[in-house]
Amino acid sequence: MTILPVIPISPDQPDAVSTRRRPSMPPRHLADLDLAARQAAVTALGEPAFRAKQLSTHYFGRLVRDAAAMTDLPSATRDKLTAELLPTLLTPIREQACDDGATRKALWRLHDGALVESVLMGYPDRVTACVSSQAGCGMACPFCATGQQGLTRNLSVAEIVDQVVYLAGVAASGAVTGSPPRLSRVVFMGMGEPLANYPRVIEAVRRLTTPAPEGLGLSQRHITVSTVGLVPAMRRLIAEQLSVTLALSLHAPDDDLRDELVPVNQRWKVAEVLDAAFDYAAQTGRRVSIEYALIRDVNDQPWRADLLGRLLHGKLAHVNLIPLNPTPGSKWDASPKPVEREFVRRLREAGVSTTVRDTRGREIDGACGQLAAGELTRAGAGGVAADAEVAQ
Numbered sequence: 038m039t040i041l042p043v044i045p046i047s048p049d050q051p052d053a054v055s056t057r058r059r060p061s062m063p064p065r066h067l068a069d070l071d072l073a074a075r076q077a078a079v080t081a082l083g084e085p086a087f088r089a090k091q092l093s094t095h096y097f098g099r100l101v102r103d104a105a106a107m108t109d110l111p112s113a114t115r116d117k118l119t120a121e122l123l124p125t126l127l128t129p130i131r132e133q134a135c136d137d138g139a140t141r142k143a144l145w146r147l148h149d150g151a152l153v154e155s156v157l158m159g160y161p162d163r164v165t166a167c168v169s170s171q172a173g174c175g176m177a178c179p180f181c182a183t184g185q186q187g188l189t190r191n192l193s194v195a196e197i198v199d200q201v202v203y204l205a206g207v208a209a210s211g212a213v214t215g216s217p218p219r220l221s222r223v224v225f226m227g228m229g230e231p232l233a234n235y236p237r238v239i240e241a242v243r244r245l246t247t248p249a250p251e252g253l254g255l256s257q258r259h260i261t262v263s264t265v266g267l268v269p270a271m272r273r274l275i276a277e278q279l280s281v282t283l284a285l286s287l288h289a290p291d292d293d294l295r296d297e298l299v300p301v302n303q304r305w306k307v308a309e310v311l312d313a314a315f316d317y318a319a320q321t322g323r324r325v326s327i328e329y330a331l332i333r334d335v336n337d338q339p340w341r342a343d344l345l346g347r348l349l350h351g352k353l354a355h356v357n358l359i360p361l362n363p364t365p366g367s368k369w370d371a372s373p374k375p376v377e378r379e380f381v382r383r384l385r386e387a388g389v390s391t392t393v394r395d396t397r398g399r400e401i402d403g404a405c406g407q408l409a410a411g412e413l414t415r416a417g418a419g420g421v422a423a424d425a426e427v428a429q
């Protein structure tokens with residue numbers, strides 16, 4: 038994995054381009070800590086331990102991120118506690134909406150100038166947050182805009198959780214018309230490779246799924262972690278005994294092509310990565326989602342559908358085909374619809390459950406692989422993944 042010296046571009050600091058700032062981890066935040074650690078932190082500040090629960094109830098229970106709204110705290114206490122435990126981690130730079138407000142993308146500046154994006158997707162029966170786990174990504178998949186940026190840095194637990202808490206607040210405000218007000222799902226399909234930021238992502242999952250006021254109280258089964266296939270980390274995930282859904286970005290059933298499309302395949306081959314995914318499914322009893330972006334004349338041939346069908350036949354797996362989303366400068370485009378239909382037909386004929394993803398957020402560059410927040414200078418460029426849901 039390469040760590041590139043990425044220079045974040047902050048619109049309100051035009052000279053940031055020429056200022057080489059080293060990415061650095063953010064200050065400590067309430068969401069980095071479990072309840073016991075929050076109580077210890079509050080006590081260390083000379084406040085009674087119950088303040089930890091009070092703050093946590095505001096943040097996780099009521100989705101209040103702004104200290105000024107915490108009026109049940111004496112103002113001196115509020116100032117002290119918010120300075121120490123609720124530092125601003127995400128500064129909004131831009132929000133965009135499409136699909137009549139059902140898809141919203143937020144672009145954030147982190148404390149060190151790094152940029153990330155998150156996407157909120159509303160459906161009639163649910164609201165899903167697609168969050169980033171890293172600023173940029175080191176996996177270098179050539180069809181993905183985030184992959185072209187390189188990695189800036191890992192996000193902290195709280196930087197991940199705060200994206201969700203913010204989006205849950207947007208949903209609760211009723212802004213996602215035609216959807217329930219409660220955010221119920223989280224997909225780690227924004228910028229970054231979640232399993233390359235393993236301990237923080239796992240802790241963020243725990244925070245998101247612990248009941249309020251310690252956490253957000255989401256169901257583990259409503260959380261999806263997507264990976265390029267870092268086999269040792271997948272094996273570690275099996276041992277965690279969580280019941281989150283695992284998505285594997287496969288994109289090719291053969292090593293020759295996958296070596297190119299998902300460069301990490303040069304290290305862990307298709308057979309090995311699928312074995313780890315099947316073991317995860319066996320351990321959790323949960324179907325793994327095999328992600329496959331259909332790219333015209335690259336990976337959409339009938340023989341590849343048949344090979345994929347043979348690899349997945351009889352396994353606890355579901356194929357999620359993603360029509361390739363356009364990315365700047367890419368030589369590739371989506372497969373024609375008849376080719377896509379034939380691919381689906383062959384997989385189903387092999388007994389493999391298959392759906393084509395409902396692409397969300399393309400107009401705002403918020404669809405899968407389009408998140409490239411570093412590209413602010415290019416007109417209209419955006420940067421994360423909104424189409425992270427399956428069309429049933």
Ligand code: SAH
Nearest residue numbers: 181226229230263264286328361362405406
């Ligand atoms: N790094 C993780 C998490 C990102 S999820 C992973 O790769 O799984 C984003 C999903 O969108 C991945 O399946 C990714 O391969 C896919 N994707 C990337 N670029 C895309 C594009 N241009 N069109 C469609 N899907 C794309």
